[in-house]
Amino acid sequence: MFSGSYVAIVTPMLAGGAIDFAAWERLLEFHAGNGTRGIVVGGTTGESPTLTDGELHELVVRAREQLRGRLQLLAGVGSNSTAATVERAARFGALGVDALLVVTPAYNKPTQQGLYLHFQAVAAASPVPLMLYNVPGRTAVDMLPPTVARLAQLPNIAAIKEAVADIGRIRELIAACGSEFDVLSGDDSVAREAVLAGGRGVVSVTANVAPRQMSELMAAALAGKGAEAGALDARLAMLHERLFLEANPIPVKWVMQQMGLIGPELRLPLTPLSERFHDRLREAMHVAGL
Numbered sequence: 139m140f141s142g143s144y145v146a147i148v149t150p151m152l153a154g155g156a157i158d159f160a161a162w163e164r165l166l167e168f169h170a171g172n173g174t175r176g177i178v179v180g181g182t183t184g185e186s187p188t189l190t191d192g193e194l195h196e197l198v199v200r201a202r203e204q205l206r207g208r209l210q211l212l213a214g215v216g217s218n219s220t221a222a223t224v225e226r227a228a229r230f231g232a233l234g235v236d237a238l239l240v241v242t243p244a245y246n247k248p249t250q251q252g253l254y255l256h257f258q259a260v261a262a263a264s265p266v267p268l269m270l271y272n273v274p275g276r277t278a279v280d281m282l283p284p285t286v287a288r289l290a291q292l293p294n295i296a297a298i299k300e301a302v303a304d305i306g307r308i309r310e311l312i313a314a315c316g317s318e319f320d321v322l323s324g325d326d327s328v329a330r331e332a333v334l335a336g337g338r339g340v341v342s343v344t345a346n347v348a349p350r351q352m353s354e355l356m357a358a359a360l361a362g363k364g365a366e367a368g369a370l371d372a373r374l375a376m377l378h379e380r381l382f383l384e385a386n387p388i389p390v391k392w393v394m395q396q397m398g399l400i401g402p403e404l405r406l407p408l409t410p411l412s413e414r415f416h417d418r419l420r421e422a423m424h425v426a427g428l
Contacts, residue, residue: 142175151403173353176210216241273301287314333359
């Protein structure tokens with residue numbers, strides 16, 4: 139179901155914190171014209187903890203109406219409450235999206251069995267397939283491959299975004315989950331290796347600023363063209379790293395502002411990029427050809 143470069147898209151904002159829907163429309167066309175396979179709305183990079191349900195609803199509906207099926211559309215609906223996530227999955231899954239991105243519950247620190255039962259309940263409530271999202275650096279819980287393999291047997295769970303920068307983990311997931319389950323990298327720095335190892339693609343931060351390059355990189359890796367993929371990735375490697383000089387999405391929003399794609403706004407508790415990092419990001423932009 140999933141293959142190629144998906145963007146964990148930022149949420150552009152105006153001074154004062156309101157969503158900049160004019161910039162939202164421009165970003166959607168930017169990705170539609172530069173090879174991005176799908177848009178993930180309301181993920182980590184979209185500042186999901188500060189979005190209201192009403193705002194996420196409007197972002198999704200506007201994206202659906204503008205894209206008209208040109209790109210796959212996913213909505214991030216995860217929370218640390220199973221009951222709330224079940225309700226959100228049923229509601230947002232009915233908006234005409236292709237799938238839902240559901241992160242592991244943050245802060246609760248559930249057991250592996252708790253994670254299984256959480257996602258089992260969400261999958262049963264959703265009218266569309268789920269992409270699981272494992273990002274222990276954010277959530278303080280790591281969903282292990284045996285648990286993912288159990289979940290992969292459920293009919294409405296189609297994929298995982300694995301944001302652990304470990305190719306051994308990716309290989310273990312691919313082997314455990316079978317060919318009908320899509321494993322995507324959630325870490326740009328290892329996405330090329332992940333796909334060459336049998337993964338299906340990436341949910342990318344870098345694609346916010348380099349969508350064409352990420353699309354071409356994923357296409358080369360999916361075709362097994364290791365040398366070509368390596369050459370494409372080499373130009374992006376510094377960018378992959380430096381987009382995390384401060385908490386995501388602080389650096390990527392700064393780069394997008396420099397490119398004229400969006401304004402500078404983030405919502406508290408996130409703050410603008412520290413000036414000491416500006417030159418380092420400019421260097422990464424230059425190397426990447428931005």
